[in-house]
Structure formats: C-alpha cells, structure tokens
Amino acid sequence: MFSLCGKLMGHLPVCGWVRAATGVIKRRANAVTKGWDDEITDELLVRMLKETVASVKKNDPATGDWCVQGDELSVWVDASSLAIGVVLEKDGAVVEDACWLRPANDAAHINLAELDVVIKGINLALQWEVKKLRVHTDSLCVHHWVSDTLTSKARARTKAASEMLIRRRLETVKKLVTEYNLSDKLTRVPRRWYEAMKKEAKPLPLCAASVEEDKIRKIHHDSGHPGVQRTYYFVKLARPSIPKSAVRAVVRECQTCQSIDPAPARWRKGQLGVDATWSRLGMDITH
Known part of the structure; x- marks a missing residue:
C-alpha cells in the first residue's frame, strides 16, 4: 500500500x-x-x-515547468479542516507543490492553520533562493497579521485563545524575511557607531535641513500619512539622527493630512441668496 x-x-x-x-x-x-x-x-x-x-x-496531475529561471516566485497557500497546502508558481507555471495532513484530533482554529501554511510556504520558497516573494492567502485575518508584522504599521490585533501561538508564528515569519534578506547586511552597520555619531552631531545647515525635510515627507507619504508618533518611528529606522520636532513640523504642514482631517475653524455665517430649495447651486471648495 x-x-x-x-x-x-x-x-x-x-x-x-x-x-x-x-x-x-x-x-x-x-x-x-x-x-x-x-x-x-x-x-x-x-x-x-x-x-x-x-x-x-x-488525468495525471504530475506536470509543471522543469526549467525555472529568475529570482521571483508566487506562493499560494490554503488550509482546510483536513490539510494545508502550498503551491509555488513562476510566470504562471506551477513549479512545486506540497501538502501536509492536519492531525485527526486537531482543534486549532482555521486561522492558526492558515498561518502555519504561510510559514511552510516561505520555507519551501527559500529553497529556490528567491529574492522577491509574493504570498497569496484567502484568509483576511492572516493577511492583516502578516502585513502589520512585516511593515510595523500596527500591532497584530487578536484576542483569540491561541493569541501567544499566533504571535510566536508571526515572529517566525518576520525572522524568516529578515534573516534571508541577502541585501540586508549591505545596509547595516554596528549600532554603537550611530550612538557615537549622535553624541558628536552638530546643528544641520539650512540646505541639509531641507534635505532631511524631504526625506521625512517621503517617508510620511509612503507609510500612508500616519500621525507624528508612527511617522517618527519609520523615520528613526532610516535616519536615527532626525529629531522628533522636525517630524512634527512636517506632519503638521502635510496638505493631505489637513484635507483628510482638517483642524476645526470658525467660519462667518452667511445668508443664502436664493430662498427656493430647487433653485440653489451649492459648491464646496477645500483649497
């Protein structure tokens, strides 16, 4: 058998x-x-x-592209009450798949199984030495958990009974992405160097200050126009020497943030020029 x-x-x-x-x-x-x-x-x-x-x-399902080149892959993951499965795709062709049966008495929530298969999919794709990996999942919870963990935009929100197991798996995903990012080592130096340079930091000239403002403005825009605290967090990852006051000044002057959530202002009350309801023309101008 x-x-x-x-x-x-x-x-x-x-x-x-x-x-x-x-x-x-x-x-x-x-x-x-x-x-x-x-x-x-x-x-x-x-x-x-x-x-x-x-x-x-x-209908023999053992098919696929046997000559695979490139450094990009798509990983399709899914889980059910019976098993979890992974499919690796390259340019529309399936190059590898895998399946693991769940324990017969497995009582874990389906979202936990969906998170397990994401880890297995990443591990399977790393064997192909890819540099760019796109993971596809049909679980909205897992999508938000992994996205928030990798981007650090928000803390993974879950109040399930297996919360600690979920956070442990999310940390595994984060470490996999960090440890196997081959170019990451080229963008890092010892942290003690930064600390020493911060102690010797001098006031920036006017031209350098404007460059720093452009950098803060770009980070603020790319991260989705968050508040001062979150923008400062992303700025510190790129430029630890930038003070929080500079970030606060850029966020306050952001036109997009002002148009989305404008500060309360008092307007002089006017008088309608036309009394008839269906004879009026209204216009709302923001800027």
Whole structure:
C-alpha cells in the first residue's frame, strides 16, 4: 500500500490532488492495521485506492515547468479542516507543490492553520533562493497579521485563545524575511557607531535641513500619512539622527493630512441668496 502511494507521488515536485489523496489513504491504512505487514481487508480503503489509480491514469496531475529561471516566485497557500497546502508558481507555471495532513484530533482554529501554511510556504520558497516573494492567502485575518508584522504599521490585533501561538508564528515569519534578506547586511552597520555619531552631531545647515525635510515627507507619504508618533518611528529606522520636532513640523504642514482631517475653524455665517430649495447651486471648495 505504502509502496504504491510512493510510486504515485515520490520524488515529483508537482503532484496536485494526489498528495492529499495518498495522505488520507496512508492514514486510513494505519488506522485499520496494527502491524506493518498486516493484510488490508478494508473495503473502503481498497475502493479509495482504486479510484485514485484510475484518476491518475485518466488525468495525471504530475506536470509543471522543469526549467525555472529568475529570482521571483508566487506562493499560494490554503488550509482546510483536513490539510494545508502550498503551491509555488513562476510566470504562471506551477513549479512545486506540497501538502501536509492536519492531525485527526486537531482543534486549532482555521486561522492558526492558515498561518502555519504561510510559514511552510516561505520555507519551501527559500529553497529556490528567491529574492522577491509574493504570498497569496484567502484568509483576511492572516493577511492583516502578516502585513502589520512585516511593515510595523500596527500591532497584530487578536484576542483569540491561541493569541501567544499566533504571535510566536508571526515572529517566525518576520525572522524568516529578515534573516534571508541577502541585501540586508549591505545596509547595516554596528549600532554603537550611530550612538557615537549622535553624541558628536552638530546643528544641520539650512540646505541639509531641507534635505532631511524631504526625506521625512517621503517617508510620511509612503507609510500612508500616519500621525507624528508612527511617522517618527519609520523615520528613526532610516535616519536615527532626525529629531522628533522636525517630524512634527512636517506632519503638521502635510496638505493631505489637513484635507483628510482638517483642524476645526470658525467660519462667518452667511445668508443664502436664493430662498427656493430647487433653485440653489451649492459648491464646496477645500483649497
């Protein structure tokens, strides 16, 4: 039984639905037998195996692009109550897939399984030595958790019973992205150098100050126009020497932030020129 399942999917990078099918068959075989060489007489198991072999003969799912080049990959991940699956895609062609059955008595929430498969998908893609990786998931919660963790725009919000398990997995995702970013080492120097330079920092000339303002303005715009505190957090990651007062000045002068959330102002009350309701023309001008 196990030998036949191995022949169907062993050493093949792409097997499609056969992975989950053979996994269920092997799990069923272990459940109805006690020893390795016991004869299997389970009718349901035999029927499942025959149906799998017939389907493979009719439509073999072991396909894919065997000549893969480039440093970009897309990872498609999904989870169900039965299993979790990963598919690696390159230019529209599936280059590798994988499937893991969940424990039969697994009571974990589906979002936790969706987060587990994201980690497995990233690990599988890292073996291809990719530099740019795009992960696709159909779980909105996992999307927000991973995005907030990687961008640091917000703290991952969850009050589930497995909150600590979720945060532990999110830290694993963050470390995977950080540790395997090969170019990251080229943009880092010892932190003690920064501390020493900050002590010797002198007031910036006018031209340098304007350059710093442009840098703050760009970071504020790229991060989605957050408040002073969050903008200052992103600015410190790029330029630790910039003071918070400079960030506050740039945020206060941001025209986009003023148009979205303008400061309260008092306007002189006027008088309508036309009394009839359907004869008026109204206009609202912001700037």
